[in-house]
Amino acid sequence: MAAPPDLPPPEELLRRADEMLKHFEGGRWPSHVSELRRTGYPLHVYGVGLVARKSPWGPSTAPVQFVNTGVLARVAREWVPGRGEEVHFRVFHTPGKFLPTSFLKKLAELSKKLGVGLLEVVGQTGALVINLRKEHAEQLVDELRAIGTDVGGSGDAIRALNACVGPALCEFALFDTLAWYAEFHRDKRVNDAIATPGFPYKFKIKLSGCPMDCARANRADFGLIGIWEGAPEVDQEALRRKVEAGEVDPRRLEERCPSRAITWDEKSGTLIINGERCRKSMNCIRSAFPAIRPGRKKKVAVLVGGGVKGRFGPKLGWFLTMLDPDKPRDAVGLAFKVIEPWDREGVPKDRLGDYILKVGFTEFLRRLGMEASGRHVANPTYIPYKVLQKEERDKFLKLSEELGR
Numbered sequence: 001m002a003a004p005p006d007l008p009p010p011e012e013l014l015r016r017a018d019e020m021l022k023h024f025e026g027g028r029w030p031s032h033v034s035e036l037r038r039t040g041y042p043l044h045v046y047g048v049g050l051v052a053r054k055s056p057w058g059p060s061t062a063p064v065q066f067v068n069t070g071v072l073a074r075v076a077r078e079w080v081p082g083r084g085e086e087v088h089f090r091v092f093h094t095p096g097k098f099l100p101t102s103f104l105k106k107l108a109e110l111s112k113k114l115g116v117g118l119l120e121v122v123g124q125t126g127a128l129v130i131n132l133r134k135e136h137a138e139q140l141v142d143e144l145r146a147i148g149t150d151v152g153g154s155g156d157a158i159r160a161l162n163a164c165v166g167p168a169l170c171e172f173a174l175f176d177t178l179a180w181y182a183e184f185h186r187d188k189r190v191n192d193a194i195a196t197p198g199f200p201y202k203f204k205i206k207l208s209g210c211p212m213d214c215a216r217a218n219r220a221d222f223g224l225i226g227i228w229e230g231a232p233e234v235d236q237e238a239l240r241r242k243v244e245a246g247e248v249d250p251r252r253l254e255e256r257c258p259s260r261a262i263t264w265d266e267k268s269g270t271l272i273i274n275g276e277r278c279r280k281s282m283n284c285i286r287s288a289f290p291a292i293r294p295g296r297k298k299k300v301a302v303l304v305g306g307g308v309k310g311r312f313g314p315k316l317g318w319f320l321t322m323l324d325p326d327k328p329r330d331a332v333g334l335a336f337k338v339i340e341p342w343d344r345e346g347v348p349k350d351r352l353g354d355y356i357l358k359v360g361f362t363e364f365l366r367r368l369g370m371e372a373s374g375r376h377v378a379n380p381t382y383i384p385y386k387v388l389q390k391e392e393r394d395k396f397l398k399l400s401e402e403l404g405r
């Protein structure tokens with residue numbers, strides 16, 4: 001990338017960069033610059049970028065033997081005085097992000113010994129990143145493996161899985177997200193696909209214990225969300241007590257139910273929820289738990305094709321099927337079944353959702369050996385991308401017409 005116009009001479013640029021960095025150390029609040037000064041991070045590159053108002057980084061590589069994903073490198077652009085580089089490893093995190101202090105301490109020690117002394121927790125998945133020194137990369141991989149983790153989760157591969165804390169900490173969990181996460185990692189195919197890129201694009205697997213979707217599984221290529229069939233359960237006696245105590249306003253529950261599934265009978269003090277209408281928004285449950293709680297017939301909904309980045313823009317996942325909460329193996333098998341046609345026919349940089357848009361969801365189901373059913377589009381308002389603006393919907397409509405020609 002060419003140097004930005006009107007860039008001052010190198011000494012002046014560095015002086016202004018330093019001034020800018022000091023500015024971020026002022027005030028009474030914690031400063032990320034002061035923290036970075038305690039590490040070996042090439043801070044001047046950051047400062048120069050701030051002055052130039054342009055990213056000072058360009059792409060680079062750091063080949064590490066027997067490691068195909070999870071290594072990211074960048075180098076300062078030629079207009080940055082003193083240059084500098086940054087190499088980091090994405091380190092596997094744990095289901096629900098439960099990280100023992102002993103494990104974090106070991107990571108911190110390794111980061112000081114073989115890196116610049118900087119650990120990051122990044123992205124919505126909370127991935128752990130360790131900034132290293134290039135010459136120690138091979139050794140760091142060995143040491144990370146010795147403490148029970150590994151490097152991976154970048155490029156056109158299965159990315160580091162993401163699961164909410166599930167039943168370990170959350171009363172709403174409808175299936176054991178942590179056990180399911182572990183089940184995925186027990187499968188050699190999953191670990192191989194994390195370690196070696198080979199798909200058209202990245203593939204994200206996320207698990208949320210309930211429709212609140214803390215792991216954002218509705219935006220994953222393969223999302224698993226705990227759900228129940230029918231209406232939430234209502235303990236009428238407990239609910240009446242909450243209403244009398246002023247903790248719950250039943251009229252407000254009625255109003256705020258997005259599917260208008262709730263009716264409050266004032267006379268008898270009874271709340272009725274129509275299970276067929278209920279869209280599992282969790283609003284009534286959150287407002288009146290535990291008097292209102294999820295139904296007992298638990299399932300795991302599978303959504304496919306979601307994602308923020310992709311050729312045709314952000315998408316929520318399409319509902320595919322329901323799984324039994326006690327059978328996590330079925331999810332692993334299904335993930336690879338879903339991957340198969342996309343991997344075979346998708347063109348580079350097509351996310352699964354892009355591929356589904358191109359072939360059509362019904363055809364995609366056929367390729368999976370599944371039949372389209374009323375559950376897939378029970379009601380036009382259930383179409384996953386209905387949340388898009390009208391302008392975006394029109395764009396998709398135009399695109400599908402073009403693809404159909």
Ligand code: SF4
Nearest residue numbers: 164170173209210214
């Ligand atoms: S997704 Fe549901 S089960 Fe998981 S942590 Fe969030 S609220 Fe709890």
